[in-house]
Amino acid sequence: MGSYPSPPPEEQAYKFADIPGKGKGLLATTNLESGTLLISEAPLFTTESLTNPSTIEKDLSKIIRSLPKAAQRAFLSLHNNNPGPQPFTNIIRSNGYPLGPSNSIGGIFPTVARINHSCLPNAQHAYNPKIGRMQVHVLRLIASGDEITLSYTTGGPSDTRQKMLREYFGFSCTCELCSLPSPKLAESDNRLRRAQELDTRIGDPKRARLNPLASLRDCHALWLIYQDEQIRDLRLPRLWHNAFQICAMHSDLPRAKVFAQRSCEARILCEGEGHPNVEGERALVKRPQGWVNWGVTVLWRGREGEAGLGEGEEGWLWRVEG
Numbered sequence: 001m002g003s004y005p006s007p008p009p010e011e012q013a014y015k016f017a018d019i020p021g022k023g024k025g026l027l028a029t030t031n032l033e034s035g036t037l038l039i040s041e042a043p044l045f046t047t048e049s050l051t052n053p054s055t056i057e058k059d060l061s062k063i064i065r066s067l068p069k070a071a072q073r074a075f076l077s078l079h080n081n082n083p084g085p086q087p088f089t090n091i092i093r094s095n096g097y098p099l100g101p102s103n104s105i106g107g108i109f110p111t112v113a114r115i116n117h118s119c120l121p122n123a124q125h126a127y128n129p130k131i132g133r134m135q136v137h138v139l140r141l142i143a144s145g146d147e148i149t150l151s152y153t154t155g156g157p158s159d160t161r162q163k164m165l166r167e168y169f170g171f172s173c174t175c176e177l178c179s180l181p182s183p184k185l186a187e188s189d190n191r192l193r194r195a196q197e198l199d200t201r202i203g204d205p206k207r208a209r210l211n212p213l214a215s216l217r218d219c220h221a222l223w224l225i226y227q228d229e230q231i232r233d234l235r236l237p238r239l240w241h242n243a244f245q246i247c248a249m250h251s252d253l254p255r256a257k258v259f260a261q262r263s264c265e266a267r268i269l270c271e272g273e274g275h276p277n278v279e280g281e282r283a284l285v286k287r288p289q290g291w292v293n294w295g296v297t298v299l300w301r302g303r304e305g306e307a308g309l310g311e312g313e314e315g316w317l318w319r320v321e322g
């Protein structure tokens with residue numbers, strides 16, 4: 001059970017506000033640099049004990065009654081996008097966040113739950129299991145008065161995103177990206193569709209082993225798309241980590257180090273310095289050879305510092321000659 005309430009208002013860089021067409025939301029009260037830790041919040045409660053689907057509403061009611069009054073009020077005042085029977089379950093559905101990307105256990109974080117969605121978010125949430133808190137970091141400069149946004153989706157072209165947002169959250173997205181004029185939106189959709197294909201191909205370990213240059217070229221193509229689309233969320237460290245894996249698998253120490261470093265920096269932006277994922281990545285920057293599949297082949301083995309002309313440049317990094 002987490003502590004409550006969150007930090008006193010004078011320490012906060014945001015305020016709650018009514019946002020036209022979106023219900024409540026969070027507005028920045030000062031300019032916020034990328035990398036700023038905006039919120040670090042313990043859950044009011046988690047869904048860990050809710051294992052029986054047929055008694056969820058009753059079990060939830062017990063949990064809620066056991067909370068301090070302020071926490072009960074905080075939970076009951078949260079948005080419910082499907083009012084009707086099973087109100088507690090639906091408040092959880094409307095506001096809960098999983099405790100990590102592939103965790104079936106969720107938590108209710110009353111401040112984070114007020115943050116609205118954008119397909120081009122300016123902040124990123126990440127649950128840090130070491131401290132038991134959901135943290136929100138600033139991904140790109142947020143000007144005072146701007147709305148703070150997170151992404152509720154895992155990306156993809158606009159039709160995929162809109163379908164998911166309508167189905168699970170009951171709204172049509174009108175964010176900066178979804179409101180692009182149609183030719184621009186079509187271009188963005190094409191890029192994002194291609195990004196999904198590239199990501200799938202890059203994740204194929206057999207291809208990375210047998211045709212590493214093609215996999216690395218795909219990483220490069222994906223990086224260019226992420227730059228065009230201003231993507232800085234967790235897709236970015238995933239890309240750097242995949243590029244690291246390709247190089248490490250084939251014993252390319254200097255490039256593996258650069259990619260591990262980029263992955264580490266991108267993770268710090270999304271998840272914060274103290275996140276266990278960042279610590280794992282830091283260990284790989286120091287010693288890429290510590291990775292479980294280091295040196296499956298010696299195809300790209302060279303001595304550190306002897307990688308050839310243009311070392312440290314993008315062309316060198318991606319093995320793009322000339």
Ligand SMILES: C[S@@+](CC[C@H](N)C(=O)[O-])C[C@H]1O[C@@H](n2cnc3c(N)ncnc32)[C@H](O)[C@@H]1O
Nearest residue numbers: 022023024079081095113114115116117169171
């Ligand atoms: C987790 S809550 C966010 C806070 C909520 N606005 C509130 O008033 O408490 C999710 C709900 O907020 C609304 N919402 C979030 N982002 C939105 C957006 N970009 N456009 C319209 N509604 C949005 C939807 O009703 C959605 O189901």
